[in-house]
Amino acid sequence: MTDQTTDTRMDATRPRASAAHKSSGLLGLTGKDLGLFIIVALLTILAPFILNPFPEGSALAQFNGGYPDLMQRFVIFGIFAIGFNILFGLTGYLSFGHAAFLGVGSYAAIWMMKLLTLNVIPAIIMSIVFAGIFALIVGYISLRRSGIYFSILTLAFAQMSYALAYSVLTPITGGETGLQLKATDTPLLSNLGPTEIGRANFFGVDMRASYEMAIGDWLFTFNAGYYIAAVFMLLSFYLAIRLFRSPFGMMLRAVKSNQQRMNYTGLNSRPYTLAAFVISGMYAGLAGGLMVAMDTQVGPERMFWTASGEVVLMTILGGAGTLIGPVLGAGMIKYMENIVSKINDGILHQWFAFMPDGIEDFLVFVIHPFIGKGWHLTLGLLFMLVVIFLPGGLVEGGQRIASVFRRKETKTSTVEKSAAEQQQHSE
């Protein structure tokens, strides 16, 4: 299912031939890309501050997201979405079974930790390898078809993986209760006490280790696991930028744009799509491995179709085909899931306690359906609002805000820009 109308306007996929003569900048990135990468790197490094804007104990502290688990989830699902976007955003092939690769990566990682070593690096490497191999098999078969037929093939593989992991593969996957590290696990390269339960570490640094800093009423947590995951995310993001700007990335966009022309231009689209599929499967595997590294447990629901659907939604919500969009989408969905779902009526009453009783109760009554157990409702509404008002996803929201400022500065527009706008109006 190719989108004929999207993405050409996105900065991320904009033709940038005008920059062709510039010498390559820092890290091989130039201009906007370098700026974007630096911004993302700064945001990632400073996330403990940025995500904890409200002082502890204040009414709004509920909205703080700067605790290790959520920060880890942001970057892990960011990786997952970045990888998914390489396939979907560039080639237009909509995989509906990507969670299977995440799951396979997770199982591979936990088995490494159970059997070989509690160091997370071998586990993560194995998760990438296994997910890559599985993606190769699934991709090789599924890519024989295109469009929705491809989507359903990938969906079918993922659902089979889920169903089998839940049931007959219980000896390997732990079934419903999944796999955790246990006192009886004695990895080859570790010296655990007889009843000691292993902990994931990075050359001795416990993934759970945190450094806390208090400034006034604010408390900021710097978690070792988060920073390790963040390094992987930045690396993934960097590689994704390189890929987007590479001839290979151009070929993938060519697949999406006109596969027939591509073939008659002497390019074999199959290995390109397969390579994109495997790469994005390996990203998913990396995300799965990191999930285990951060929190040593795997359950089969990780492979259910809703999990595959989630990454699709993340990517579209953020802006398919853009570099940063999928990360934003992932962050948004995970934030809703973890923060909004935890707000309960008691907290609402606290917030509105300063108001007269009648108004307080009324406000609680109005907001009640959207919080706590109603967080799905808020999420669904968010999806609809974004797609209705921001056709390019959250990234377009950002662009619109940016363009408001830009318009104030200058009214000159390049050919490139006017072409992009033209494209936008034609929709």
Added chain:
Amino acid sequence: MTSSNFTRRGLLKTGAASGTVLATPTIFTGAAWAEAHTGFTNAPQGDTVTLGFNVPQSGPYADEGADELRAFELAVEHLNGEGDGGMLNTFSSKTLEGNGINGKRVEYVTGDTQTKSDAARASARSMIEKDGAVMVSGGSSSGVAVAVQALCQEAGIIFMAGLTHSNDTTGKDRKANGFRHFFNSYMSGAALAPILAAQYGTDRKAYHLTADYNWGYTTEQAVRESTEAQGWETVNAVKTPLTQTDFSSYITPVLNSGADVLVLNHYGGNMVNSLTNAVQFGLREATANGKQFEIVVPLYSELMAQGAGENIAGILGSQNWDWKLENQLGERYIGTNAFVQSFGNKYGRPPSQAAHTCYVQTLLYADAVNRAGSFNPCAVVEALEGFEFDGLGNGPTLYRAEDHQCFKDVVVVRGKENPENEFDLVEIVEVTPTDQVTYAPDHPQFGGDDATLGECNPGA
């Protein structure tokens, strides 16, 4: 630089409120807060303690989760000395006086498990890392219970399991920091078997339909072994996918299989659908081998009974507790009425067994902390291990030290033929006494010799 393995938000809530403005970054270490209650994760500071109630709020078990949450809120109310005190008045241990836990006022946070282990752990971690919860409770499935229990063990806080029925929770996946009040598959089998034999005879042929995942396996095994010990024969056992909604293709083979009893090792939506389908196909009216055909549902719940409607009429099953226990079977189950009255007054409905177990677990935790005089998980574990108590609705109960499983009577119930109202769907048939459902800690259904609690982990 490593200061803690799980952050301790509790610290700052009060620490900062006292007006301390720290101009320079400070590393919190255990020593910096050398008070009585340190050296473990989320040691409560100040005059409050935070508990985490992690229940399914979305997905198929959302209503059960909602009921659990009601019970938690009620328990917190009672612990803080509000309301009528509920079971505080009947509990055999008298340390709970309505002044919070260990003198600290109880606060709580809630989260949504979505009945997915990943989501449940994410939610539990946010309670531990963000909100400084010192105990997590709740849940409505064994997958979630096992996952969250393992997390709490790693984090060094206490897990008081909600509704989880699989043997594994206190079997092969048992953990030192985890405790289960709810009964389990083995107990269901052991409790049901003698009553099934008495009601339906000892020469029955059973056909099992089993949900194709861990809980289904343990339940099938438990019921099979117990009924076969009574002389029953198992004709066939077929596994059904969790995601199945229409069970017709599993039901029809039962008709001509030679079986005269159908055992549905299903829970939740699976059970509602499979039972509805079985009744549709006329199994309730059928006869086989010259006997009336019977259907058995090892694990009953009020919500499932509501979902299945009139189809549950006459179906036998087991429960951890029922709100009519004390009324019908008397003093032994004291506490039941106190709880039901308190719950009913607040919410206008009787509590489910899920609500009951969650309420009781909260009280048990609070009491253990009071008796131990500390929130330190290891102290709590010590206080709970081997603890014998009464007055919480199940009669005399033991928290066994070897596997952290409660041992108490099991209620065998039957779906009412003519329910008087929407809450009165089952009738109590009999109660199987504790000693009949007790098993050895190293029972093969519970992981055998390999199963170990490990050591209690205080975290930090």
Added chain:
Amino acid sequence: MGILEVKNVGKRFGGLQALGDVNLSVKENTCHAIIGPNGAGKSTLLNCLIGKLIPDTGSVMFDGQSVLGRKPHEINQMGISRVFQTPEIFGDLSVFENVMIPCFAKRDGSFRMHAYESCDAETDIIAKAEAMLDEVNMLEKRNVVASSLSRGDKRRLEMAMCLSQKPKLLLLDEPTAGMARADTNNTIDLLKTIKAKGELTMCIIEHDMHVVFSLADRITVLAQGTPLVEDTPENIKGHPKVREAYLGEAEV
């Protein structure tokens, strides 16, 4: 022996004999036109040459090798490029990228995992693409999204894409259809220039006789799936069979 040898090619679609028994020989560095009324099988023949269709019978030899059974991209890599009747371009990509892609295909073959290199660093490709765009006078539109080009520009772009591959054989399927006179003349001039270089064989399908007679060295007339006649443009002009074929069309 021509660079392209089509022998006894036949193709049926259900009950319809699209191509009967086509024989065609195209000499290297010439321009061979195929003309004929609508439905004569011209496009079908072209599709057989590039691997879009596989003929039921016969053989197609290019440069001494059979193209039958090869995939489209393999055939292209052998040196056959095609300009389509409706321009097949990468609509979502910029004009410049559209030309870069065939340059990559020419240099790197049908697949290369160049995922880490930056496009901006491919100076040789950029230079080639720029030169090519310059040649078709589209350099100033290099950053325009291809789908927003005018139809004439799209055709020129496609032509540029094909030419940038430096194919041995260029197949042109009605390259001037729907073009204004001026554009048509431009295209003729462009093709003439290329032809003058003498490095490229062309095979052109065209209705516009002005184009055909301006460019072609030899002409094959196709009717109802079979070649009626093959000859030089001068001889074709007055050929009775040709007139008959076209008159036959006029009656329909």
Added chain:
Amino acid sequence: MDGLILQILNGLDKGSAYALIALGLTLIFGTLGVVNFGHGALFMIGAFCAVTLQRILNLGFVDEGATSSSVGGFSFGGAQETPYVEHWFGEAVGGTIIDWSVPLAILFAIPVMMLVGIAMERGLIKHFYKRPHADQILVTFGLAIVLQEVVKFYFGANPIPTPAPDAFTGSFDFGVLIGYDPFTIVYPYWRLVYFVFAMVIIAAVFGFLQFTTFGMVVRAGMADRETVGLLGIDIDKRFTIMFAIAACVAGLAGVMYTPINSPNYHMGMDFLVLSFVVVVVGGMGSLPGAVLAGFLLGILESFASMAEVIDIVPGINQIIIYLVAIVILLTRPRGLMGRKGVMEE
């Protein structure tokens, strides 16, 4: 043998549900070119039309002398209500009306689903015809979540029993008809009703498309939307009606399904993925393909759930549908009866 016959009946019955949902989905795919992730929600809303009607009919007032359960002085729900319907029409007639609430819900559901369909198409889907499929997925998925959360808010998450009329409880003895012993091949009446109902709906939809001018235009629109638009036919209006019809088909499938399995708020999502598989296996843009695939998958699923089969291939019942889908899509590029070029890009 009797086992196989029963499984074929099961398969036809499951297939009816699959086919009905897939039919509406493929109509929307085919006519409007929209990937509608909200289709499962329409099925669910249909089912809750039945629940709502049941609730409405059971509205009543407290009767005297009702029993109540009480514990320690607290009584629950207790009071038995007499439904107004029984009060107005007498116990016999009123009781029958309540008993027949599910079939009656069909009359209730048709206008409701029509309205829902029209509102959805005019208010939302219409604006997404020219948008990429990705946007369609996001907006319809968002809508599906919102709809199911609204239902959850009002009806809870627990399944709600909605029994069939008493006249349809019990089973029909097929075996006797074809020479088997009594009670070997019996099949519940309501499931037979469901099958017949599905057949009628499918026939009606096909007949409507085949024999009416309206249907002809829509079919032409499915084949080539632009051309039909060029003919000056107001295809948009027809597409709105088509969407409403598809919503209706899904909704009615939901209404009739309620006695088979008690409805709950997420039943739509449970069916959603399956119905996509059915549509795609049937082939994009093909109505007969969708119906055929529905029955095929239903029957194969039933066979795969037999103990004899599971013993040979453990877990086959878990994956059969997906396995079959893969095999079919690999051997037949466009599913069973798919048209070329529909959703292939």
